[in-house]
Structures are given as C-alpha cells and as structure tokens.
Amino acid sequence: VSSSPRLFSFIGGTAGSWCVTAVHEVIGETLPIVARLQVAVNDVPHAGAWSLRGISSNDRYVIREEKTALASKQEGLGRSDSILAALIPIRKTPGWWLLTQDERRDIFEAQSHHIRVGMQYLPAIARKLHHCRDLSPHEPFDFLTWFEYAPTDAAAFDELVRVLRTSPEWAYVDREVDVRLIKAGESSEH
Ligand code: HEM
Numbered sequence: 001v002s003s004s005p006r007l008f009s010f011i012g013g014t015a016g017s018w019c020v021t022a023v024h025e026v027i028g029e030t031l032p033i034v035a036r037l038q039v040a041v042n043d044v045p046h047a048g049a050w051s052l053r054g055i056s057s058n059d060r061y062v063i064r065e066e067k068t069a070l071a072s073k074q075e076g077l078g079r080s081d082s083i084l085a086a087l088i089p090i091r092k093t094p095g096w097w098l099l100t101q102d103e104r105r106d107i108f109e110a111q112s113h114h115i116r117v118g119m120q121y122l123p124a125i126a127r128k129l130h131h132c133r134d135l136s137p138h139e140p141f142d143f144l145t146w147f148e149y150a151p152t153d154a155a156a157f158d159e160l161v162r163v164l165r166t167s168p169e170w171a172y173v174d175r176e177v178d179v180r181l182i183k184a185g186e187s188s189e190h
Pocket residue numbers: 058059060061062070088090114115117118119121122125126127129143145160161164
C-alpha cells in the first residue's frame with residue numbers, strides 16, 4: 001500500500017520554487033497573474049493570491065496495453081534538466097460529465113487519440129494529473145495538469161498542447177488556463 005501524499009495545493013503568490021513566466025488565458029475565466037508558484041503537499045494555509053487543490057487518483061480511461069506502454073516510456077517529475085514546467089488547470093462542461101464512462105473514453109481516445117498522441121512526447125515530457133471534482137462542489141477546475149521538461153523540449157510541448165486543443169475532447173473544455181514556469185534561480189540559464 002502506497003503512503004505517498006495524494007492531496008496537493010498549487011499556490012500562486014510571491015513564494016515557491018517556480019517562477020511564473022507566462023499566464024495564458026485559453027478559454028473561460030483566467031487566473032490572476034502572480035510571480036511565483038508553490039507546490040505544497042496537503043491543503044496548507046497560504047498568503048497567495050490563489051490556491052488550487054487536486055488529488056492524484058486511480059486511472060479512469062487507460063487500458064492495460066496503454067498502462068504498460070506508458071509505464072515503460074514515462075519518466076518521473078523532478079529531473080534535474082527539467083527546469084521548465086506548465087500548470088494547466090482544466091474544467092470540462094456539464095455535458096461531458098453527463099456522458100457515460102464508455103462515451104467519454106470513446107471521445108478521449110478513439111476520437112482524440114489523447115494517449116496515442118501524448119505517448120509520442122515521452123519521456124521528454126514528465127506529467128502528473130490531479131483530480132479536483134470530488135473535493136467539493138466548489139472547485140474552480142476539474143483537473144490540474146502538471147508537466148516538466150527541458151528547454152530543448154519546450155517547442156515540442158507547445159506543439160502537443162496545440163494538437164490536443166484541436167481534438168474533439170477539447171470541445172468539452174470550458175475553462176483552461178496555461179501557466180508556464182521556470183525553476184527559481186535558474187532563469188539566467190534560459
Ligand atoms: C505528455 C504527454 C501526455 C500523455 C502521455 C498523457 C496521457 C494521459 C492519460 C493516460 C490520461 C488518462 C488517465 C486516466 O486513465 O484517467 C490523461 C488524462 C488527461 N490529460 Fe493527458 N497526457 C499528456 C499530455 C496532456 C496535456 C499537454 C494536457 C493539457 C493540455 C493533458 C490533459 C489531460 C487531462 C485534462 C486529462 C483528464 C481527462 C479526463 O479525465 O477527462 N494531457 N492524459
């Protein structure tokens with residue numbers, strides 16, 4: 001049984017080990033621009049402008065074949081050359097949540113190839129998905145997605161994000177903010 005923490009807070013403010021380089025409003029209400037981002041375990045008191053909470057959870061859509069393929073190709077967070085990161089909070093429409101699991105899987109993979117496309121960017125991009133929806137009825141997003149990569153893979157990451165945003169799955173996204181970050185103290189190298 002894993003005892004790794006599951007609840008994380010992403011706190012936008014003036015503290016933390018990530019410097020915010022850009023906040024792009026993709027669709028829906030954006031987030032206030034902040035200088036720094038702190039990633040904290042649990043739901044901690046904070047002095048930031050905003051705090052987003054998410055929990056890592058079980059997979060919802062992957063099938064065995066994909067899970068095995070992902071596990072063999074993906075790398076974890078915290079690699080020393082991955083000095084860039086993206087926090088992309090996403091909310092999906094009420095219509096998405098009214099669908100059944102098989103209908104959502106069909107849109108997510110059969111129609112949008114989310115996993116097949118995403119796999120092509122591994123191991124360059126390290127990823128972590130956090131779920132928000134079950135925390136409370138008032139969470140501002142459904143998912144907090146987190147990615148880490150080296151400056152040499154920044155263009156590839158931009159391309160991936162562009163491809164996903166034109167997929168049928170993204171027709172169900174009604175709020176998305178794209179926050180780009182660089183590890184504090186390393187901006188002179190970029
Ligand atoms: C780096 C390559 C990527 C890979 C390999 C990948 C893979 C996956 C996988 C396997 C899942 C499903 C997990 C499950 O079964 O529940 C997933 C979910 C998700 N991914 Fe990605 N992904 C990638 C990039 C991205 C990017 C760039 C974004 C945002 C722009 C994104 C947003 C999401 C969201 C929002 C979900 C949750 C979907 C839902 O449950 O409705 N992913 N991803």
